[in-house]
Amino acid sequence: MKYRVHRLDAKNGILLEKLEKALNxxxxxxxxxxxxxxxxxxxxxxxxKTNYLMIVEKIPELGPGMHITK
Numbered sequence: 454m455k456y457r458v459h460r461l462d463a464k465n466g467i468l469l470e471k472l473e474k475a476l477n478x479x480x481x482x483x484x485x486x487x488x489x490x491x492x493x494x495x496x497x498x499x500x501x502k503t504n505y506l507m508i509v510e511k512i513p514e515l516g517p518g519m520h521i522t523k
Contacts, residue, residue, distance in 0.1 A: 454511060454514065455514065456510065458510070461475050461505060472506065479508070480513075481510040483508060484509040485508075485509040486507070486509075487506065488506050488507075489503065489507065490504070491503075
């Protein structure tokens with residue numbers, strides 16, 4: 454099995470649209486979406502901020518003479 458990992462930055466606040474676009478463009482099977490979360494301390498108390506998402510994709514194994522077409 455082969456896997457591909459995609460990184461999706463979440464810094465500019467439009468994460469939902471970026472995630473939807475990235476998931477629709479993936480050819481293989483999505484195995485996992487892992488957030489990178491950093492704790493932050495603000496005046497209102499402790500909170501967390503998502504820096505980026507790691508999307509793990511399982512790439513289909515192809516037999517001899519087979520190829521993926523889009």
